[in-house]
Amino acid sequence: DSGVTQTPKHLITATGQRVTLRCSPRSGDLSVYWYQQSLDQGLQFLIQYYNGEERAKGNILERFSAQQFPDLHSELNLSSLELGDSALYFCASSRGDYGKNIQYFGAGTRLSVL
Amino acid sequence: DAKTTQPPSMDCAEGRAANLPCNHSTISGNEYVYWYRQIHSQGPQYIIHGLKNNETNEMASLIITEDRKSSTLILPHATLRDTAVYYCIVRVNNAGNMLTFGGGTRLMVKP
Numbered sequence: 041d042s043g044v045t046q047t048p049k050h051l052i053t054a055t056g057q058r059v060t061l062r063c064s065p066r067s068g069d070l071s072v073y074w075y076q077q078s079l080d081q082g083l084q085f086l087i088q089y090y091n092g093e094e095r096a097k098g099n100i101l102e103r104f105s106a107q108q109f110p111d112l113h114s115e116l117n118l119s120s121l122e123l124g125d126s127a128l129y130f131c132a133s134s135r136g137d138y139g140k141n142i143q144y145f146g147a148g149t150r151l152s153v154l
Numbered sequence: 155d156a157k158t159t160q161p162p163s164m165d166c167a168e169g170r171a172a173n174l175p176c177n178h179s180t181i182s183g184n185e186y187v188y189w190y191r192q193i194h195s196q197g198p199q200y201i202i203h204g205l206k207n208n209e210t211n212e213m214a215s216l217i218i219t220e221d222r223k224s225s226t227l228i229l230p231h232a233t234l235r236d237t238a239v240y241y242c243i244v245r246v247n248n249a250g251n252m253l254t255f256g257g258g259t260r261l262m263v264k265p
Contacts (some may be wrong), residue, residue: 075253085252
């Protein structure tokens with residue numbers, strides 16, 4: 041158990057819909073990262089938050105947004121869903137912003153868009 | 155971050171050492187080598203990291219060549235539960251903290 045909690049574990053929805061994925065980092069970790077893993081793209085970094093502020097952005101679509109709340113949990117919002125958004129979404133957390141910070145991953149949310 | 159090259163797949167007999175190679179010939183002096191693994195569709199799991207010296211922890215050993223152009227992750231006594239995709243990642247520690255995953259090596263431990 042990494043200490044990173046992601047909910048829900050599975051999500052099934054239809055095209056055009058909007059969903060919210062939630063992540064609770066390990067106790068004491070200030071950074072949260074979101075990654076997407078699809079069959080054809082592998083594991084890809086989406087976005088990082090540190091202590092409530094956006095720190096780095098990867099290949100995140102404009103239809104996707106995230107935020108980190110004062111209690112440090114984070115939410116990834118996916119809107120106008122398309123079939124190609126079906127993937128595993130992982131959240132990771134680390135103690136700091138950069139440096140030798142090990143990232144610990146949650147178990148993921150499996151999103152199926154039908 | 156430097157690019158890495160790993161064999162797509164490897165087999166290992168249960169109880170034997172698994173040696174997973176990684177080539178990172180364009181690594182620069184301030185880049186670390188990290189290893190993560192992903193068992194089935196679980197979240198990636200940190201294994202070990204190093205800069206230039208060999209490192210060992212309870213999970214594995216990391217051997218980095220003197221020129222730092224390649225490294226080997228060693229699982230000393232592989233078990234069936236070590237069957238996973240192993241990712242070698244090279245990154246600078248002070249330039250953002252995102253991990254760039256390549257294709258990794260799919261290790262199959264066989265009885």
